[in-house]
Amino acid sequence: MTSDIFEADAIAEAPRLQTRHTISLLVNNHFGVLTRVASLFARKGFNIDSLTVSATTNSAISRITVTTFADEQNLQQIISQVDKLVEVRKAVTLDPENSIQRELLLVKLVIDDNLRSTVVDVADAYKAEIVDFTTESMTLEIVGKPVKIDAFLEAIDSYTILEMCRTGVTALEHGDSVLE
Amino acid sequence: MLLTGAEILAHVLIEQGATTVFGYPGGAVLPIYDALYQHQDTIHHYITAHEQGAAHAADGYARATGKVGVVLATSGPGSTNLVTGIATAYMDSIPLVAITGNVGASLIGRDSFQEVYTMGITMPITKHNYFVQDVADLAATLREAFAIANSGRKGPVLIDITKDAQANECEFEPMVSAEKTGAPLAAAAPAGTTAAAPADTTCNQFTPEDITRVAAYLAEAESPLVVFGGGVISSDASQELYDLVHKLEIPSVHTIMGTGALGFDDPFNEGLVGMHGFLSGNWALEYADLVLAIGFRFSDRVALNTQRWAPNAKIVQIDIDRSEVDKNIEVDYALIGDIKDVLAALIPAVEPMKHDAWTAQIHAWRSEQDYLPQNSETVLKPHQIVNAIAELAGEDALIVTDVGQHQMWAAQYCQRTKPRSFLTSGGLGTMGFGYGAALGAQVAVGHKKGSGEKFERPVVHITGDGSFHMNLNEACTAVTYNLPVLTVIFNNSVLGMVRQWQTAFYDGRYSSTTLDRRTDYVKVAEGFGATGYRATNIAEFRTAFDAALRGEGPAWIECVIDRDERVLPMIPAGGTVHDMISD
Numbered sequence: 001m002t003s004d005i006f007e008a009d010a011i012a013e014a015p016r017l018q019t020r021h022t023i024s025l026l027v028n029n030h031f032g033v034l035t036r037v038a039s040l041f042a043r044k045g046f047n048i049d050s051l052t053v054s055a056t057t058n059s060a061i062s063r064i065t066v067t068t069f070a071d072e073q074n075l076q077q078i079i080s081q082v083d084k085l086v087e088v089r090k091a092v093t094l095d096p097e098n099s100i101q102r103e104l105l106l107v108k109l110v111i112d113d114n115l116r117s118t119v120v121d122v123a124d125a126y127k128a129e130i131v132d133f134t135t136e137s138m139t140l141e142i143v144g145k146p147v148k149i150d151a152f153l154e155a156i157d158s159y160t161i162l163e164m165c166r167t168g169v170t171a172l173e174h175g176d177s178v179l180e
Numbered sequence: 181m182l183l184t185g186a187e188i189l190a191h192v193l194i195e196q197g198a199t200t201v202f203g204y205p206g207g208a209v210l211p212i213y214d215a216l217y218q219h220q221d222t223i224h225h226y227i228t229a230h231e232q233g234a235a236h237a238a239d240g241y242a243r244a245t246g247k248v249g250v251v252l253a254t255s256g257p258g259s260t261n262l263v264t265g266i267a268t269a270y271m272d273s274i275p276l277v278a279i280t281g282n283v284g285a286s287l288i289g290r291d292s293f294q295e296v297y298t299m300g301i302t303m304p305i306t307k308h309n310y311f312v313q314d315v316a317d318l319a320a321t322l323r324e325a326f327a328i329a330n331s332g333r334k335g336p337v338l339i340d341i342t343k344d345a346q347a348n349e350c351e352f353e354p355m356v357s358a359e360k361t362g363a364p365l366a367a368a369a370p371a372g373t374t375a376a377a378p379a380d381t382t383c384n385q386f387t388p389e390d391i392t393r394v395a396a397y398l399a400e401a402e403s404p405l406v407v408f409g410g411g412v413i414s415s416d417a418s419q420e421l422y423d424l425v426h427k428l429e430i431p432s433v434h435t436i437m438g439t440g441a442l443g444f445d446d447p448f449n450e451g452l453v454g455m456h457g458f459l460s461g462n463w464a465l466e467y468a469d470l471v472l473a474i475g476f477r478f479s480d481r482v483a484l485n486t487q488r489w490a491p492n493a494k495i496v497q498i499d500i501d502r503s504e505v506d507k508n509i510e511v512d513y514a515l516i517g518d519i520k521d522v523l524a525a526l527i528p529a530v531e532p533m534k535h536d537a538w539t540a541q542i543h544a545w546r547s548e549q550d551y552l553p554q555n556s557e558t559v560l561k562p563h564q565i566v567n568a569i570a571e572l573a574g575e576d577a578l579i580v581t582d583v584g585q586h587q588m589w590a591a592q593y594c595q596r597t598k599p600r601s602f603l604t605s606g607g608l609g610t611m612g613f614g615y616g617a618a619l620g621a622q623v624a625v626g627h628k629k630g631s632g633e634k635f636e637r638p639v640v641h642i643t644g645d646g647s648f649h650m651n652l653n654e655a656c657t658a659v660t661y662n663l664p665v666l667t668v669i670f671n672n673s674v675l676g677m678v679r680q681w682q683t684a685f686y687d688g689r690y691s692s693t694t695l696d697r698r699t700d701y702v703k704v705a706e707g708f709g710a711t712g713y714r715a716t717n718i719a720e721f722r723t724a725f726d727a728a729l730r731g732e733g734p735a736w737i738e739c740v741i742d743r744d745e746r747v748l749p750m751i752p753a754g755g756t757v758h759d760m761i762s763d
Contacts, residue, residue: 031311036303043304073506080503086308086328 206254235265236616271607411475
């Protein structure tokens with residue numbers, strides 16, 4: 001029991017399993033719609049791990065893909081809260097087993113004559129592409145599932161990374177199903 | 181017909197039946213005010229002392245009538261002054277359309293005079309908001325705003341309109357009024373453009389199987405308890421609630437927002453539950469084997485301890501908003517839909533039942549354990565004041581409160597028998613809500629005199645000296661429009677609720693809560709052109725209140741009470757009935 005405040009103290013709960021979820025939203029392509037989604041996540045205390053916005057086949061509709069860490073109950077809250085936004089037409093979670101999820105990474109590494117060939121080996125092993133290099137640096141591009149990107153970053157951990165940039169996840173369901 | 185944006189706004193207000201508007205003029209709404217001038221015979225505009233008062237008035241109007249309240253303000257400070265009022269309506273799901281002006285399109289984003297990004301500021305406190313820069317979008321946007329405010333889970337919608345969109349012209353298609361107000365437009369409307377929409381059933385997601393299952397739960401339960409909240413009132417489902425509770429003879433408790441949805445004297449209404457609810461009702465929650473939550477969102481003032489709330493009960497929830505399911509409390513089963521429709525489906529699916537032993541147990545708790553305040557003839561006791569108000573003002577009166585101890589005393593003793601007769605800021609807890617809301621309610625119910633020259637539906641504004649000082653400026657509005665709101669000020673010279681917590685949890689260190697203001701309430705009332713009274717015992721109060729009820733215009737009565745009066749009983753935040761303080 002709390003002894004001092006107008007609000008209840010956070011009551012100790014057994015920790016719940018938080019896992020990464022991918023949420024796909026179809027939204028009206030209106031001014032301010034990204035702010036509405038981001039503001040809702042912020043004020044409800046939901047985290048955003050990555051977020052991408054893209055065009056769809058319908059110019060009036062955009063697709064927002066959000067990845068978030070949440071337990072099952074929180075995930076349902078996120079979906080039902082986001083679904084209440086007037087500008088959101090559809091809000092679903094994508095089953096990782098039944099969807100294609102891709103991310104692109106650009107990473108710029110410090111190299112020298114000795115390192116160059118080992119970096120090329122790692123890049124080959126992960127099917128990463130060399131998109132730029134100078135005598136002192138090499139920039140690699142890799143596209144894949146988020147876990148593959150994570151694994152690749154681990155593989156190049158011993159090198160000095162000058163800069164990196166990840167696009168965040170973009171995703172579609174398998175097969176001929178269409179979100180509409 | 182070619183009209184300016186401001187003219188279109190006036191036409192849509194009339195078409196929507198929204199002919200009562202509270203607001204405050206300013207530079208960025210000059211075209212709109214010019215249109216209101218042209219339509220002053222149809223649209224009744226009330227200017228308040230402050231935009232916050234206007235927002236609360238529109239909210240009070242909506243709470244009293246169930247119709248959409250409309251508030252109008254200028255850009256910049258006009259719109260920021262609405263913020264508390266809009267947030268108050270949002271937390272309590274009150275249908276409100278807020279219209280603000282903004283600077284002209286060429287001045288947007290340049291830190292122009294009285295420019296503020298109203299849409300960004302109000303995004304988290306509205307169901308939806310709009311920024312209209314093109315007059316061609318205005319009519320459709322306004323109609324959509326009214327529809328959103330008043331459908332599903334109700335709430336405020338804001339439309340920010342640039343000054344040039346108000347002044348520019350475009351073609352306007354009139355629609356027949358949904359409410360058939362007899363407005364001139366109705367006759368002129370082309371055939372087939374009626375705005376009357378069929379009943380909105382899109383929020384009903386429950387199935388016949390859901391109903392059968394919940395009926396079975398109710399049949400199995402030995403000690404069931406209904407907990408009802410403001411959703412019953414929003415959904416106009418008081419009759420259905422009555423029918424269900426009586427068919428099942430099921431004891432019921434309610435939140436502050438549910439006050440009046442079932443009569444206080446109903447044999448199955450066990451009264452207020454939660455932090456300042458009855459011990460008996462809170463014990464009932466502890467021992468219930470089934471809780472049927474109807475239009476109740478498990479707020480932390482009722483579901484104080486989410487881990488130990490109704491610990492022995494299966495919890496079934498009926499709500500219009502799916503996102504309320506499992507938000508604060510994980511429930512066992514949920515029926516999603518308009519409460520009126522869900523209950524209408526559920527009532528024929530249940531068999532009549534009796535729960536005599538369970539009801540008798542709750543009544544035993546009530547008679548043996550409930551807190552019973554002591555009366556006094558010499559000093560004013562809060563419960564005696566509220567009892568006297570309920571008795572003298574009658575069951576048709578509207579009681580409007582501010583926020584603090586007086587609000588809780590009012591909730592405990594107000595004896596309401598009808599929905600929409602107890603208006604209070606439940607969710608946001610907005611001190612300063614009361615006066616504006618009471619003015620809006622008074623506009624809604626009018627002020628006809630009945631037998632004995634008393635007002636037929638008096639509006640009684642119960643406030644404290646802390647809350648009243650926040651927005652007492654609205655006294656000028658009451659006087660200007662001769663709105664006979666009767667304000668009862670519980671003056672304990674302190675911020676009583678905060679002081680009560682300081683007494684209980686901060687060893688009596690009364691930091692910044694001992695006001696001891698020297699306001700002469702009678703003089704201030706007279707200064708505004710109202711009538712002031714002062715009472716120090718219950719006989720004086722009854723005399724003053726009766727005189728005020730028979731008076732002509734607004735009045736207030738200062739009630740001097742002791743600074744150590746507390747709201748009892750009380751469950752501290754995060755506690756359960758086992759932690760209840762009764763002395």
